[in-house]
Amino acid sequence: MPSDRSIGRTIGRIAIWTFACLALVVAVLVVFIAKFDWNRARPWIDDKASQALGRPFAINGDLRVAWQRPPGEQGGRAWVPWPRLTAYRITLGNPPWTHTAQFATFDAISFEIEALPLLAHRIVVPSIDLVNPSIDLERLADGRDNWTFTLPESTQPSRWTLRLSDLSFAKGQITLADAMKKVTLRIGVDTLGQPLAIGDVLKQQEASAHSAAAQVVGARGASQLAAQTASAASAASAAGAAPGAPARPHAPQSYALGWSARGTYRDTRVQGSGKIGSVLALRDASRPFPLAADVKIGDTRLALVGTLTDPAHLAALDLRVWFEGASLSHLYPILGITLPDTPPYATDGHLVGRLQTGGNVFTYSGFAGRVGGSDLSGTLTFEAREPRPFLHGDIVSNLLRFADLAPIIGADTNASKARRGVSVRQPLDRVLPVETFHTDRWRAIDTDVTFTGRRLLKDPRLPITDLNAHVVVKDGVLTFDPLRFGVAGGTLASQWRLDGSTVPLKARMTMTARHLKLKQLFPTEKTMQSALGEINGDAQLTALGNSPAALGATADGEVKALVTQGTVSRLLMEEAGLNVANVLYEKLFGEREVNIHCAAADFVATHGVLDARTFAFDTDDGVIVVNGHVDLRDESLDLTVHPKTKGLRIFSLRSPLYAKGTLKHPDVGVDKGALALRAGAMVGLGLLTPFAALVPLIAPSHNQPTPCEALITQMQTPPRAGA
Template identity: 30%
Template sequence: MSPHGHNHRPISRSRQVFHGMEMGRFFKWAGIALAGLTVALVAFFALVFNWNMLRGVINDRASAASEQDIEIGGNLDVDLSWAPRITAEKITVGNAEWGSAPEMAEIERLVVSVDLCALLGGTVKLPQLEIENARLLLEKDKAGEKANWNFGDNPAAGAVNRTVVPKERASFPEIGRLRIVDSRLVYREPARGIDLEMDVSTARGATEQDDRVKFSGKGEFEKAPFRLSIDAGSIIALRDEDNPYPLDVDIRIGKTAAKLSGSIDRPLDMQGVDVKLRLEGANPAELFPIIGLPVPDLPPYSISGNLLRRGEAWEFRDFAGKVGDSDLKGVLKYAPGDDRPTITADLTSSLLDFEDLGGFVGAAPAETEKTELSEKTERKARRAQPPPKNGETPPETERVLPDTPFDIGRLRAADLDVKFRATRVLAPNLPIDRLTAHLTVKDGLLRFQPLNFGIAAGNVRSQIVLDGSRDVPRVQADLEILHVKLASLMKGTDFADRVAGEFAGRAKLKGRGASTREMLATADGDIAILMNEGRFSKLLLSLASLDVPKSLEGLLFEDDAMRVRCLVGDFKVERGVMRSRALVFDTEEVRVDGEGTVNLGTEQLDLTVLAHPKEASIGARTPIEVGGTFANPEVGPNEAALGARAGAAAALGALLTPLGALLPFIQLGLGEDSNCAALVHNAREKTERKGGGGR
């Protein structure tokens, strides 16, 4: 009995255990029932809830965040799970106010699943993304300053920008399977004349890592046909920072084609590019509007090498190929600058076809080889046409000097530092055996310092400066000819063993103009040439297509050979006209003196030569006129001058005096006992006695 007088029956331990078990079953079944009810309610909600009721809210929130009009105009459905699957139809994204179309993007159907657990952890993971019948328009404004994919400056728009175009590969949304069907991408950049429309699709690989994204389309670039094909790695490969992103690209713009195959370490900002590049086209000059590389007009080319990018600099390394009939290899580097890019190159050629360099002087690029028959036909056609009268400019078809305008804009587009070496040179009728050049361009000022080549066992050394910073370019040229042997010039012809002699010369000119022809037409300066102890063959006259009168031919040649003691030509150049100061042709039997002009502007010849036999028994000869043009020279007697032979002889003989002024101008490289040295020294003594000290 208890102290209170109540009787209590003790509860057994087994009964307490049984009571606990009953309570556990209750909570278990209650939990199951509650969970089932929740699932049922969620399932019922998912089945009966109309997700389209949320379209307005979603449209408003998305538009505010991106500062673009975004609208889901079709059905919206959600399959709820830990990775809910969202399906939306007829999605439109408004374009910028200045855009060429109302919508930037139109998507007929979008299916995307989102990993909620990853999202709660701060990672955007999309196990599935399907895009059907979409059209995306990417464009810049007419000035090229604004892009429609930049959504705005507010924080929300900035977040959208970072999501759509992240800077780091790992920040790109993680997409498991990407499927794109019947979709198109349009890119427009009016400032560069680009209008491109491409099909976009995906190709499944063995694994998600092996999937590919493909772009293929066509359009226009500066009104030239533009074709582009891209085969890129999967989105998973894009996020993989440990491995380079694979990329294959084929581009064709007009007649220019490029193929790239390789990888990029950082594809989102184009860093770590390492691809094989094959580049070919009809003319390298067509690269200028595409990539801004200032190249002159040259023949068709095909070049392959490694294209690398490190930082802001690009490098085309270990490339090799052909330009026209010339081989070319080397390295080229491109570095952007504040005002203009800087391009450096180190180039070599083991066989250079000299005709391929025509673009450097404004000539048309060589495309086809002229046969010997076609050249003879052209010469006959030129001789058949009447030569222009004195003072008349020959027709354009008769001009020799190129008149293609220099593209000064290209000189100002980039700074250059290019070294070039050719160990073997193929030049029609010119035995050039090597060429060395160093070209620099700085602020539009072009310098060839030097431009040297070996020719006929001698050398030609030159320095050329062209100021392209002016509206009308100006040029200075200094050219020196040393020890050029006539026999070597004729090597490979029937005349090689019938000629002899060594040339030296010098030309210093200044001019201005938009082309080679204009510059020479305005040139001022001096030109001199000298040959010592030579021999000519009569057959050379037929080679030069010159109709020399029989009287002069018989006087000059004996047994088909003419031995030349000395030949000197000295000209003052003023406003494009070469005016002789001394023109002497000295042989054992006769001395021929000449005077006259060569007009570099009209390409006309107007020279008179008079032979002075050294034997008293041979009478004076009729003056010979050398006329015509560079393309069609004419040689014949001047019968009208027959009565004035004595005066002409005295005048022409007096031309020997200025020869003394040649010595400070031209480094003859002749021995003191040579015929030309004696002739020039005698002339110098006459000059000094008259008080003329030189130039």
């Protein structure tokens, strides 16, 4: 039997030869790998990649493999080299229906693979370096897109796992052609050189937004907007809330990449730039992913700085957002939100978005804004829901310029219309706006917004002080309930229902005027500053038409107003009666007040024509009766004013007055025919005796008062709207 020593020698020889053989195999393998022409493997790699991706894949240049010592490894692991693969001129094809042959091209792709994890079926790639990547994204009008890959289904889960730690590239380009959204963009992406903190980017964007706002609303408006924003931030801090964004569990990442874009959106020119975090940082749900953009679409500018939480699942947005543009209505084709036509505007606010399966919700909270010469602030929430999105919130203006409301109904000047891109021009001889309503936008979104104008800046002749409105849009029907103005110490409240779901638009309006003070109704008329009394009125109208002018031309209903128990300057009444002597007396020696028994106006509207059913003004000194009509179809006037004095008036040229012409250019004067008859009679009688010539100028007394009680009773009957 062999001894233990001989067995030991045998085992030793076997071990030596085995190790030698393994070393030889490794050496041969290393030499083979080092000397092997890996380009011979390209057809096999191209075929396997094409099958896996479902698209033609090709390495058109060299395929090289280099071995290098792993960085940062120690001990025995440091002696196991890592292969580094580099492939040149790679292409990934498009589906056959696209307009371009390639989905993506790369000048080169290079990456390392850790060797030892391969034994555990783990592919660990520390970094992938892309050289000049170019990606072409395309979507047709029928919904087909080239960025959705049809991958082969596997019956069993793969034993292999992949971990990628970093992705880097020097320059990249993305081309987008989306026929569904009508977007064409060419986007360039590059590294920033060094990471930028979100605070630094925010300061840069604040300065840029201030400069852009000055170009839109003027330097003074931009300074006022900055003051509003600072005031809102101070108020938020005092209330214990952060003025920018809510507290985050982890600090946001730094910006790593910059991008710029040019193209068109719905045939409108688009250009902009921005910054984002590292591409692979999108996988880290614990740290907010940074976003920044400054984009101009036509005459609208949108800028934002903030973060996206859990990018892989689009959990939430937290952004500081600025809007600037020629009119708020221009946001509709960009954001799909229906807003009114306005003068140039600029806003600054905080946008929070909850991206959820049931519908995304975005809240633009605590924003400050300038619209024309008016300030705005408030909160708006947009909910993406079916069948239409929903916009709701509250808006307040502490100082509202009345002229800034004109574009809402198309009542601004033609120069203003041109600035906000409206081609319809207002005829110079018409008062009612002819610009049509955008009823198609009413059917695109539901709205519930309250607006408060606490103080109005206006023409001194306008006795309006404040405004409150509740605007609701549902199923294409726009309602104002109420639309309330503070007027002359009283209120002018109305309810409007504009049904834009039909063509033409159907409108119903109810208006109530209460406690309007006579003195305040004419703040610039000296003769009315001693007037007392109040005006109360009601109106109900229906109409058809897609513009204010068309609605006026088809109006049906009734309008009623009543003045009771007041006083008015006698001078005003004497001027209306053309009582020459008394006017001269009042001018020289002062004014006196006369009592108003009643004043009543009762118009009936029929197909745009307002007929004066009752229009009378009765005081101690006289009665004025008006008859005729106002035709809103062509805005013409045909009214006759009959002044009737009470008591004896010497040197009275009392004669009927007329009001003709149009609302834009009224023609008011004396009925020359009646006045000529009086003059002729005076001359004829003057031939007999000089005293007799005064007889035609002596106004007979009309001491029978207008039946005020009957008028009041009639006026208390509510007006009726047309069918």
